[in-house]
């Protein structure tokens with residue numbers, strides 16, 4: 565049986581936030597971009613994310629405004645424009661879980677920290693929340709610490725993916741998880757990609773946005789290539805055992821004495837409408853090799869410590885292990901910005917943050933423009949489309 569020949573201007577491999585954003589933009593601009601997915605849409609890191617559109621304040625907690633904090637600082641406004649239907653992608657249908665992420669410290673902040681937060685560089689990104697404006701959970705008299713409001717919305721990632729997929733769904737192709745990929749030729753410039761015995765795809769450019777999957781895709785190429793690093797996390801989830809006594813809704817970083825949040829809690833509704841707390845931050849970084857039982861015990865103790873005034877209902881717990889896939893850095897540190905490495909017409913991408921997907925697409929569009937990408941005429945048959953992954957809140961507890 566001969567392979568089915570498909571043609572396109574740009575092949576994008578991997579339907580997480582990076583591939584979906586770029587796919588949407590290229591097709592909107594009049595190019596033909598074909599997005600391949602060999603699992604389910606969003607099932608990689610994207611549907612494991614907390615949906616925080618970081619503005620970088622979290623990276624400034626050590627009192628230093630790093631390069632990472634500066635690069636990412638324009639992202640909240642960029643996303644807000646799209647959420648208002650006025651940006652390069654219309655995201656007016658995306659559910660915003662909250663306009664502002666909060667940051668609290670159970671203890672009063674040191675005067676050094678208070679003046680840093682009030683400094684010119686940070687003032688526009690974080691504001692102390694006045695007592696009368698505190699959300700219910702922090703309005704309790706027993707809470708005596710510091711509370712700041714960050715200029716960082718939190719999005720419902722499921723609705724974000726829906727909005728990105730809808731307009732150009734017909735230009736997405738589901739491929740089998742088992743199919744072997746073969747580059748033709750095996751060094752760039754590449755002219756086509758063979759997928760199992762099923763497809764041959766010819767394109768002007770090939771973009772790898774497969775997250776952790778980029779590593780395997782690169783193994784088929786005999787040429788220099790970027791190295792990938794995995795930074796693992798073990799996240800914790802909990803929800804009330806009683807639907808009529810749900811957890812309160814909270815989107816906040818808990819600040820201790822260190823430079824990283826002790827915990828970052830976001831709230832999501834499962835399909836029964838029960839509130840699920842999704843807990844990341846230091847507890848998830850340090851929880852990587854811990855057993856479920858140990859990590860849950862630590863999370864219980866942590867919540868009692870950072871929210872001592874909150875009477876929690878009886879809880880059901882889950883843990884979720886997941887890797888962040890990124891370009892390799894010295895000493896497993898976090899990369900500063902979205903990453904692209906181009907080899908002729910082959911481009912390897914890691915956004916490094918969901919919030920940086922627009923930046924990654926900008927960089928990629930600039931690279932394609934300078935390579936003189938042309939809009940061709942492509943008439944492909946209807947092909948199988950990938951399905952959407954189930955939200956984490958509905959699968960983590962089973």
Ligand SMILES: Cc1cc2nc3c(=O)[nH]c(=O)nc-3n(C[C@H](O)[C@H](O)[C@H](O)COP(=O)(O)OP(=O)(O)OC[C@H]3O[C@@H](n4cnc5c(N)ncnc54)[C@H](O)[C@@H]3O)c2cc1C
Pocket residue numbers: 577578579580581582583600601602603604605606607608609610611612613614615616617618773774775776777778781797799844886887888913914915916917918919920
């Ligand atoms: C626990 C956690 C919480 C996070 N929270 C946040 C947050 O709040 N805010 C933020 O900005 N960032 C956050 N991040 C980071 C963010 O989630 C990632 O940077 C981003 O989702 C990466 O997107 P991606 O599209 O590169 O990869 P992925 O989402 O991993 O997508 C890759 C896709 O490629 C597919 N694929 C793999 N191999 C192939 C192949 N051979 N062929 C076809 N398809 C393939 C996979 O199935 C997958 O769908 C978080 C990350 C984690 C792990």
